[in-house]
Amino acid sequence: MAHLFEKKDRHVIPNWRSFDNTAKLGELNGSKGIELVSTFKPDISDLLDDWTEIDNQTIGVAGDILGVALVSNQKSDPKIIEIAKFVLQNENVSPKALSSAAKEILKPSQDKLINLDFNTIELFQDPTSLIIIHKKINELKNRLKNNPKNSINWIEIGRYYAIIGQSEKAERAIKNALFLSPENRFILRNMARFFVHLGDGGISFAHDILRKSQLVNSDPWLLSTEISLATLRGRNSRFVKQGLQVIESDSFHPFNVTELASALATVELKNDSLKKSRKLFEKSLRKPNDNSLAQAEWASQEENNLFSLDSSKSNLANSFEAKARHYAEKENWKEAIEYSKKWFLDLPFSKGSILFGNNIALNKLKNHDVAIEIGKLGLLSHPHDPHLLNNIIYSLCLNDKIEEAELLFQRVDKSDLTSKSIHNICLLATQGLLNYRKGNPENARALYLEAMELAKSTGHKSYISKALVNMTREELLLGQQDMSDVIPKLKDILKKTDDPDLEEDIKEVIELYNKKS
Structure with a gap:
């Protein structure tokens, strides 16, 4: 019998990505920052002007320009497209990485995204994926030999261990990072995300650390995490009033308080204060990240009178979860499954995307081949999860794959x-x-x-x-x-x-x- 997919409360728990991708998404900015790293567009007009001179039309110059264009998301500029075509026309003398960059610029895409660590589903269907991940872990460990106090490398190691389901090793690495940098936003938020995965004991551990942090008093990103953990723990956060004051002060860039507004909106929704919740969700959507957008999508489906939201029109980077939820609500099952897969590739440590997609394939489409395919993706990070195992076995039986x-x-x-x-x-x-x-x-x-x-x-x-x-x-x-x-x-x-x-x-x-x- 298939394990029923029950809609659960969603909380604004930080998404766990690599340090580089977190930085590109702007979530490492100073609390009073004005713009996001991912939307910053440096002036490359001088480089483009140089390109107009025939002597400067070389692979080396093209590489310099395309590198900046990709990082600053200026791929649609006609001159950038022209340079990308030039690179591919000379692919026989272009470095492989440069050719890949040119293809990335010319590739049509419906979604903005930050480069994913894992960009194909096939990788997780191939046993060599473990080899690739272990290679990444070993590279990070080698860096630690020269700098054993690098807390970022420790948290990255923990993330890779979590992706391959080695929770004990992941926990040790994360605790090392926490010991080295107990007042670091990136460390604290990702520590919280990992320990939520461990259940009630993990939630209590993470919350106790976070609410005692000095940074919580001044950093809206950590305020939002503390409030969400307290709610998840069934407690009232003592930082709610402070969080509301931060929102009302308007002294922070809207992006830097998007998760805080979203977490507070969720508290008000839980308390049936729809007017207050609506107002806070609206503030969270002024400059949302993918997490606050997904929270708003979830909330709009939980309470129809709250507000209407169409996440499918968003061009926000990595907004896969929100779009998966949107298309599922509209019963566009094919699109919902496609976005659940992108959601998984973006956050392969989490099983939420897998259970979401598996449920649609199993119960809505009655396509057990797809249900099995999606379910198996989650077994790398959750090899003994009873929900996943049950549903995969159920579909295998209905397909008469008994052995x-x-x-x-x-x-x-x-x-x-x-x-x-x-x-x-x-x-x-x-x-x-x-x-x-x-x-x-x-x-x-x-x-x-x-x-x-x-x-x-x-x-x-x-x-x-x-x-x-x-x-x-x-x-x-x-x-x-x-x-x-x-x-x-x-x-x-x-x-x-x-x-x-x-x-x-x-x-x-x-x-x-x-x-x-």
Whole structure:
């Protein structure tokens, strides 16, 4: 049985990117900075004027110009395009990196983005991806030999370890960075993002450190993180009043308070203060980053009376999550999946994009090949995640890939198979499906009934219905049992449910029953 994708509250937890990309996005600017690094456009008119002279039209000069054009996002300038074409016309004598830069400039793109560390899905489908990531880790470790107190290198190592699912090594590296630079914005925000991933204990650890930091009193980027962690922890932040004063002072550039306004807006939304929440979200959208834009998109879907937002029209760098959420809300499932993949490539440490895309492929498109493909992407950083494993195994079973499903089931942590949790309910039912497809109906029935009993005892009624639907489908396909007494029960569930996915599944089972009758 597929693990239901439940809409959860979203919080303004910092996105974790490389130091270079964070800098390019402008999130390392001074709190009172005027413009963003990523939007700064240096004057290259002298270089372009020089290019008009035939003697200066060389690969070397072209390289200088294209390098500046890419960093400062001036790719659309007609002269820049002309120079890029010149490079490709002389590709036989151009350095490979320069040819790649020229292709990047000439490539049509719907999205602004900061260069991704990983730019193709295929990389994560190739076992050599681990080799590539380990090579990056070793390069950073070699740099530490010369400068062991470089906290940025330590946090970068932690990020790569997190991407390949080695949480203990990631935690050690991040704690080293924190020890070396306990009052560094980049370190503190990424430390918080990592420890949120570890659950309640990690959230408490990160919040306790952050709320005691001296920087929280003066840095709106850290104020927003502290407020979000407090909310996630179920507490009222003592910095809310201070955060509101920062917003109202108008002494900071709108970009530098976008996440703070968004975090405060989320607090007000949680408190049902829609007017205050709307006002703060509007301030967060004056100069948003991808995180605050995604938060606004989430909020607009949670509360229809809050405001309307069309993220698809945004040209904001790396706004993949917001667009994925927007297209899903509009039931444009194909676009939603494409943006969930871009979201993953931008932030491969997080499983949110994977669960989002997997749910659409599995429940909306009923395309189990795509559901498997997307789900497997998340196994690199979360190799034993019960939600991911369950849904991949479920889709493999429905595609009759039984051997692969059995191998993957061996990854499931035994504690998830004995707990009184939603994970165990789903895994028991999926194990039942696996037994049906293996030709062991007696074991399959027992597992489904156990799953339904556990769902009943723990109050998860929707999972009882889901398990019954899946079990009925398998019995009808097997053709050994009279299911006429179950169909009225399914019709009764159909009348009462407000879950469109469950509704569609029941209709399919009833249609199958009618064909078999």
